[in-house]
Amino acid sequence: MDRRYFLAVSGVALTAFVHHWGTAEAEPLVRAAHGSRITPELLDSLQQTTDSLRTMDASAGSGTLAELGDAHLAFLTRLVQHGAYDEAIGRRLAAIIADTATQTGWFTFDSGDHGSALAYLLGALRAAKASGDLRLGAGALSYMAIHSYSTGSPRDAVTAAQAAREKTKHLGAHSLQAMLLTRQARGHAKLGERQAALAVLGQAAEFHARGRTEHDPHWLYWINDGEIHGQTGSCHLHLNEPRHAVASFAQARAALNPSDLRTRALFLSRAASAFFRQGDLDAGCSTAHEALDLADHLHSTRLNEHIHTMLDELQPAHHTTYAQELQERAAVVTGTRSST
Numbered sequence: 001m002d003r004r005y006f007l008a009v010s011g012v013a014l015t016a017f018v019h020h021w022g023t024a025e026a027e028p029l030v031r032a033a034h035g036s037r038i039t040p041e042l043l044d045s046l047q048q049t050t051d052s053l054r055t056m057d058a059s060a061g062s063g064t065l066a067e068l069g070d071a072h073l074a075f076l077t078r079l080v081q082h083g084a085y086d087e088a089i090g091r092r093l094a095a096i097i098a099d100t101a102t103q104t105g106w107f108t109f110d111s112g113d114h115g116s117a118l119a120y121l122l123g124a125l126r127a128a129k130a131s132g133d134l135r136l137g138a139g140a141l142s143y144m145a146i147h148s149y150s151t152g153s154p155r156d157a158v159t160a161a162q163a164a165r166e167k168t169k170h171l172g173a174h175s176l177q178a179m180l181l182t183r184q185a186r187g188h189a190k191l192g193e194r195q196a197a198l199a200v201l202g203q204a205a206e207f208h209a210r211g212r213t214e215h216d217p218h219w220l221y222w223i224n225d226g227e228i229h230g231q232t233g234s235c236h237l238h239l240n241e242p243r244h245a246v247a248s249f250a251q252a253r254a255a256l257n258p259s260d261l262r263t264r265a266l267f268l269s270r271a272a273s274a275f276f277r278q279g280d281l282d283a284g285c286s287t288a289h290e291a292l293d294l295a296d297h298l299h300s301t302r303l304n305e306h307i308h309t310m311l312d313e314l315q316p317a318h319h320t321t322y323a324q325e326l327q328e329r330a331a332v333v334t335g336t337r338s339s340t
Contacts, residue, residue, distance in 0.1 A: 038083040043092050046076065050100045054219065057103070058260050062110035063299035069104030073120075076100060095131035098124045099219060102140045109143070110262075112301035114151055121147065135176060135217045138164035145183035149190045150302075157187030175216040175223045178207040182231035189238035197235050204228060222263075226256030230267040237270055245274035262303055265294035269306040276313035284313075285322045289329070296333050304334040 049072055057065050076097045085093060105120030121144050128137035141164035148156035161184035168176055181204035188197035208228050233248030249271035256264050268291035275284030288310055295303055307330055314323045 036083055038079060038085045038089050038093065040089070040092075043089070043096060046072075047096050047099070050096060050103060051219070053100075053107075054103055055259075057107060057110070058222065058262065061262050061298035061300035061303065062107040066104060066107040066111050066113070069100060069107050073097065073100050073104055091131050094127050095133050095136055098127035098131055098133070098136040098140065101127055102136070102143055105140075106143050109147060109150075110300050110302045112305075114147065118144070118147055134167050134171065135173060138168045138176060138180060139217065139219065142180055142183050145180075145187060149183075149187045154187040154190035157190070158184050161187065171215045172213055173215040173217070174207045174210040175212045175220050178204045178228065179220060179223050181207065182228065185235050186231065186238070189235035192239070194239050197239065201232050201235060204231070222257060222260060224255060224257055226252045226254070226260075226267075227263070229255060230263065230270075233267065233274070234270055237274055240277070242274040242277035246271060246278065249274065261294050262298050262300050265291050265298060265300075265303055266306055268294070269303070269310045273310045273313045276310075281320065281322060285326050288326050292326075292329055292333050307334055 053065055053069055053072070076093065079093060080090075080097070083093075101120050101124035105117045105124060108120060109117035121140050124140040125137055125144075128134075128140055141160040145157040145160040145164075148154065148160060161180050165177060165180045165184070168180075181200050185197045185200040185204065188194075188200060205228055208223070208225070212223075229248050230252035233245045233252060236242070236245035236248060249267055252267050253264070253271070256267070268287055272284045272288035272291060275281075275287055278284075288307075291307065291310070295307060311327055311330055314327065
């Protein structure tokens with residue numbers, strides 16, 4: 001992939017790229033029978049490696065996973081170039097590449113390298129097209145939406161999520177639609193579009209309530225009530241509605257998967273911010289310490305950034321003993337993590 005080109009993609013160019021993904025025909029993937037033949041069993045093993053990296057990230061943070069994902073992706077690329085396979089095997093190999101590139105892009109983003117993350121995600125979108133699996137393309141676009149609303153381009157987040165929804169709406173994948181709707185809602189909320197954000201969140205809750213179907217991708221195992229409530233709380237925080245945010249984060253806390261430690265820590269840090277905005281210093285500091293308890297065992301630059309944002313909410317009360325203790329502890333936790 002031409003990284004210089006990918007890093008320049010944003011705004012109108014991103015819209016054009018997404019449109020091309022949605023309309024272009026998949027390229028044929030048949031290689032002459034030279035070199036080692038790729039077997040279904042090998043592909044099973046390669047997919048398991050990607051799945052293992054995904055679950056490691058959820059419980060421990062990105063850490064060194066970006067390097068591992070990149071190495072795995074390089075091996076997969078060599079198989080495309082030098083292996084022997086028919087059309088069906090080629091499509092499946094492209095699907096694993098798309099999944100791995102998406103995850104590596106996410107690991108890279110969580111590690112704080114936003115520019116390189118976008119390159120991986122755009123590469124994943126192209127591989128998804130070659131695989132013929134629209135769900136993988138939607139997965140790449142969902143992370144592009146996160147990238148966009150986290151780096152000052154919330155309108156691009158809405159564009160990416162809407163494009164993914166449009167291409168997959170006929171699949172009957174309820175959980176996938178719910179997840180994409182939460183990404184779109186975050187973009188609307190960042191833009192201050194309250195009515196649109198709340199309407200889309202309502203649709204997300206409705207799709208989620210219908211339950212997971214056989215058409216939902218296996219990599220979307222993590223969508224649950226806690227995720228829906230947590231994203232709702234995040235939107236209310238963007239909209240400066242701390243009371244509603246606190247209520248939603250409380251619901252998320254009770255429903256999250258216990259193994260999704262980073263997600264729990266992120267939502268706790270945002271809940272603490274909501275408490276601080278309400279003027280509830282005690283509840284905010286208590287919740288912030290819970291977030292730090294988890295952050296002390298996670299390797300996530302993105303989580304550290306959220307913690308620093310949370311501490312910014314403390315400024316009106318920074319002179320209090322509770323606030324000073326929290327700031328001192330946060331400096332130790334995030335300083336330790338950023339030096340690894």
